[in-house]
Amino acid sequence: MSRQEVDQLNEIERMDKEHVFGTWSYQSEVSPTQVVGSDGMRFSDAHGNEFIDFSGQLMCSNLGHSAEKVSDAIAEQAAKGAYFAPGFTTEVRAKLGQKLAEVTPGDLTKTFFSTSGTEAIEAAIKIAKFYTGKDKVVSRYRSYHGATYGSISVTGDPRRLAAEPGIPGAIKAPDPYAYGSTLDPMESLEYIDEMLMLEGDTVAAVLVEPIVGSNGILVPPAEYLPRLKEIAHNHGALLICDEVMAGFGRTGEWFGCDIFDVEPDIMTMAKGLTGAYQPLGATIVNSEIAAHFEDNMLTHGHTYAGHPVACAAGLATIETYQEGNLIKHAGEVGEYLGERIEELAAAHPSVGDTRGVGLFRGIELTKSSEERMPFGERSDKLAKGSTVVDQVAGMAYENGAYVANMINTLIVAPPLTITPDEIDEAIAALDVALKVSDDAMVD
Ligand SMILES: Cc1ncc(COP(=O)(O)O)c(C=O)c1O
Incomplete structure (x- = not known):
């Protein structure tokens, strides 16, 4: 930034610029x-x-x-009990878990709570690997799934490059991008079929945003997602839908995958889950995957998993969607x-x-x-x-x-x-x- 531009910042902005990192930026260009x-x-x-x-x-x-109902719920829960360890439960956490089972499609039933979309993806990747016993994840080039090592490794957009080689087993596939890709969207899908065949029985999951968000709002043809699920299952892989951006009403349906009438095996959520009133991520799985962890350890957790104030915000947010x-x-x-x-x-x-x-x-x-x-x-x-x-x-x-x-x-x-x-x-x-x-x- 030029001296003149820095001079235009107020005191708070100058203090922030000096002491706080801007995200995904050359710090010299950050102008808060x-x-x-x-x-x-x-x-x-x-x-x-x-x-x-x-x-x-x-x-x-x-x-x-x-959204007063949400801010009130946050204040109420903070006063009642701002934090309890994940080994305890709270009314808001249990009710939010049940609510998510109700509004997500089909048999999705049991949720792991975290604090961001990135962490929701981390949990999804690990759960898919634990459940299938396989190591690879196929995702697409025009995608964003998060910033931490696992989630940036399965991200396709250029932000991943600085973190490469990333985690092993993160394989990229082409996208349904009719305007800018040389592949027709349905051809790109058959390419994924070929990829999975060539990988042998080693792919744990295919991970997609049902409607791609930050990489350009890519809406696939109606037949795309159902066929992708079929392809994944034919090759013994799970379908993970990343609904972090498309979820919670943005598309006019609860979730992007609802538009295509597809029930994924695992779904990730964040953002609209609390309307951004609190940081909350969620990874919901179907009953078969949930049952697997009855006698196989779920080796995953966070201090803030199921944070009561965030769960209170999530519950009030979903009720606001429904009531309004x-x-x-x-x-x-x-x-x-x-x-x-x-x-x-x-x-x-x-x-x-x-x-x-x-x-x-x-x-x-x-x-x-x-x-x-x-x-x-x-x-x-x-x-x-x-x-x-x-x-x-x-x-x-x-x-x-x-x-x-x-x-x-x-x-x-x-x-x-x-x-x-x-x-x-x-x-x-x-x-x-x-x-x-x-x-x-x-x-
Ligand atoms: C589809 C998708 N998945 C995951 C993420 C990561 O979420 P967060 O930034 O909350 O970690 C994002 C963020 O924009 C996203 O759009």
Whole structure:
């Protein structure tokens, strides 16, 4: 950062910059903005600006910023008993376990609680290995599953490269990415079938995000996930669905896999599980896997497994989804969001592709619509400086809408409580911002 930019930081921001690491960043480029408040769909900074939260922060604030039932439940549980060791149970932990068995598909029944999506994946990998007695996990290149050694090893996006070679047995497969891949989505699936055949009977699980999140909001064809489950099972592997981002109503269904009517063997959750009011991860397994651990040790645990305050938040969050009919609302208002995004695509030549379902939408940009040339390459994720896609998000922010972006795609994932008027407001900011990419096109 230049001296001038540092001078623009306030005291809190300067203190933070000096003493706190920014995530996934060259620290010289980190410029923390102090946020001071939030209300409903909006948050405000210490410089007097207010923003509509069009990505629910990191695609996790599913209830917006004023979910009183959840904050009350947190305060109540903190006063009653902030922490007990995992060997004890609490009413909120037991009820949340039961609730997850109720809202997740089919026979998924027993949960291991942790504190993040990353840890939910770590537990899923270990459980799959313990249960099957096999070591390998097949996941896909355009995926993000977490930051710790196991979860980054099964992640496909460029963030994994710095951690490689990572854990043994993490094998990558191609993705259902019709816009940008040379493989047709269903062909990519048959490629996975071939991979599993060639690996022999050594793969514990196939791990996928049913709808890929930060790697571009990739929605596979309807037949993809059912066939993937069939392929995995034919080769003696489990299907793990990572619902950390797609779960809890974002797609207009409880979980991304519900859209495809597929019940995974193991499912991971976090983010929307508490609407980000508390850090909580969860790994739920079917009854057969659960039964395996009756007489085989579950060699896994954390100090904060089943943390009472986090579980209280989770329970209150799910009740809020149910009482407010928010999953259905997300589907309905998500249709409107989709229509408004299509209007943006029609008006802006730099919008190469739009994808998504419900309130889970991606806008992929291009500098040449003819050749589908991206503004942001995968390698840019690890490079210094900003891309045109970053600049588009920056311009939306200047115009009052916070929109996340990754590599070459803007990620729209607002709280499920958003209204059509609020969608219009954020779309207006994006409309201005997309002129930046239109102007940067090569054709
Ligand atoms: C699909 C998916 N899985 C796992 C993770 C890791 O979750 P966390 O950042 O809570 O550790 C993320 C985070 O964005 C995610 O999107």
